[in-house]
Amino acid sequence: MDEITRQAARQWTVAQPVVSAFVTSVVRDFSARDDVLQEVAVAVIESYGRYDTSRPFVAWALGIAHNHVGLYLRRMKRDRHIFDEESVSQLAAAFSEVSTEQSMKLDRLSDCLKGLDGRAKQLCELRYQQDLKPAAIADVVGMTANSVAKALQRIRDQLRLCIEQRTTEGLSS
Numbered sequence: 001m002d003e004i005t006r007q008a009a010r011q012w013t014v015a016q017p018v019v020s021a022f023v024t025s026v027v028r029d030f031s032a033r034d035d036v037l038q039e040v041a042v043a044v045i046e047s048y049g050r051y052d053t054s055r056p057f058v059a060w061a062l063g064i065a066h067n068h069v070g071l072y073l074r075r076m077k078r079d080r081h082i083f084d085e086e087s088v089s090q091l092a093a094a095f096s097e098v099s100t101e102q103s104m105k106l107d108r109l110s111d112c113l114k115g116l117d118g119r120a121k122q123l124c125e126l127r128y129q130q131d132l133k134p135a136a137i138a139d140v141v142g143m144t145a146n147s148v149a150k151a152l153q154r155i156r157d158q159l160r161l162c163i164e165q166r167t168t169e170g171l172s173s
Helices: 004-024 030-046 057-075 085-114 118-129 133-140 145-172
Strands: none
Touching: 004 030, 004 057, 004 085, 030 057, 057 085, 085 145, 118 133, 118 145, 133 145
């Protein structure tokens, strides 16, 4: 895999939940939704070379999704349960605004995660990357499930505070 494709895949991984939520809000049929989302993913990867890196990637991917949803709606025009083009445009704009804010929070979260110490980092990796429950984490790290749950709560509080501080610092800059 070349570096451009790798970058496109990384960016798509971040954008996919927002794009999926947008497509789901418009395309109500599950199988059609999956087809549209797959078409969007292919289009994003194939057209990544035209992406302007000075613009937010999620907004760009939402633009592609908007076009593909429009194609789907034109194919389904006779169905009275679909949104009109203006409604779809308004939904795309709303998702774009939210995604930019979420993207900034994710960037801050990433920075805050880097500041965690060894045990906290290990607990987060076990919980959120390996998707282990507190009882399973307790077996791995030699703690009780209750103490793992409390430690994770303290870590989430610490991360929330860090994100809020970085947000405040960003606003005052």
